[in-house]
Amino acid sequence: MSKGFKLNYLQSTIIEPFSLSGVGVHTGRAITARIEPSETNSGICFWREDIHEQNNKIQAHINNTVIALLCTRIENSDGVGINTIEHFMSALFAMGIDNANIYVDGPEMPILDGSSELIVKALLKAGQRQQKYPASYLKILKEVSIISENGAWARINPSSNLELSLHIDFPDPGIGQQKIDYSVTTSSYIETISRARTFCMLRDVENMQHAGLAKGGTLENAVVVDNGKILNEGGLRMIDECVRHKALDCLGDLFLTGMPIFGKIEAFKPGHALTLKLLHTLMADKSAYVVKTISEDVSPARGFVNLPKSAAAIPA
Ligand SMILES: [Zn+2]
Numbered sequence: 001m002s003k004g005f006k007l008n009y010l011q012s013t014i015i016e017p018f019s020l021s022g023v024g025v026h027t028g029r030a031i032t033a034r035i036e037p038s039e040t041n042s043g044i045c046f047w048r049e050d051i052h053e054q055n056n057k058i059q060a061h062i063n064n065t066v067i068a069l070l071c072t073r074i075e076n077s078d079g080v081g082i083n084t085i086e087h088f089m090s091a092l093f094a095m096g097i098d099n100a101n102i103y104v105d106g107p108e109m110p111i112l113d114g115s116s117e118l119i120v121k122a123l124l125k126a127g128q129r130q131q132k133y134p135a136s137y138l139k140i141l142k143e144v145s146i147i148s149e150n151g152a153w154a155r156i157n158p159s160s161n162l163e164l165s166l167h168i169d170f171p172d173p174g175i176g177q178q179k180i181d182y183s184v185t186t187s188s189y190i191e192t193i194s195r196a197r198t199f200c201m202l203r204d205v206e207n208m209q210h211a212g213l214a215k216g217g218t219l220e221n222a223v224v225v226d227n228g229k230i231l232n233e234g235g236l237r238m239i240d241e242c243v244r245h246k247a248l249d250c251l252g253d254l255f256l257t258g259m260p261i262f263g264k265i266e267a268f269k270p271g272h273a274l275t276l277k278l279l280h281t282l283m284a285d286k287s288a289y290v291v292k293t294i295s296e297d298v299s300p301a302r303g304f305v306n307l308p309k310s311a312a313a314i315p316a
Pocket residue numbers: 086087198245249
């Protein structure tokens with residue numbers, strides 16, 4: 001059935017398994033995640049290796065998301081879950097990996113440097129293998145919009161690609177207002193999005209740590225802002241690093257549909273809860289989208305097997 005499909009229309013997995021270790025930002029625990037290839041049509045699946053009595057398999061899917069503080073959490077029907085999956089999901093999505101098993105020995109993914117750069121580098125090294133079956137995509141047919149607290153809103157409209165238009169507005173002048181208009185491709189993700197770190201206000205870190213959260217949060221894995229000052233040595237990696245990180249997060253959450261979305265997403269004050277609410281609203285309206293097979297009629301620019309060498313060589 002795959003006859004006639006060009007290679008990059010097919011589903012992909014990685015070639016070589018690899019591990020990434022680091023602290024979990026909320027628990028402060030050392031955590032190792034091992035990423036392995038998986039079968040066609042299996043999607044991205046997390047396995048809690050520290051859980052033995054219950055079902056430890058958690059499929060990355062919008063139906064498995066639950067409300068969590070400051071991160072994206074998925075849970076199975078036994079209540080076994082995994083937190084902070086968004087940066088891994090973002091990198092897997094942007095690199096065009098449809099199927100992978102992720103084995104993890106704790107309740108959250110390692111935060112690494114707060115961006116997805118190390119994950120992207122590891123994926124590039126692991127290599128990408130095309131599989132037998134064509135990939136699917138979710139085509140938006142009409143506008144879906146939501147409004148949330150604090151004046152935040154989001155909407156999605158039809159588009160021939162995946163486009164993000166995000167606008168953040170923080171009272172701290174160290175962040176302030178930032179905008180990004182971004183048409184997603186694998187090479188542009190590597191160059192302009194993957195290095196953007198997560199960020200927070202110093203007072204929020206202090207409040208969270210008083211509440212027993214963010215135990216692993218340090219200047220090594222987040223940009224910390226205090227009254228207009230960036231506290232990290234070396235400052236920002238790019239002037240609009242914060243809104244770029246919002247794009248990174250948004251892509252990770254959108255991949256909970258299990259496939260690329262062809263649509264334009266516009267959002268004011270975006271965050272995990274807003275993106276997930278938009279996705280739930282979209283999925284509930286069956287007249288707003290259709291799932292199609294990727295074919296030669298569309299040019300999704302996905303995957304990295306055909307990237308020019310210069311695009312795959314991200315700075316050390
Ligand atoms: Zn993030």
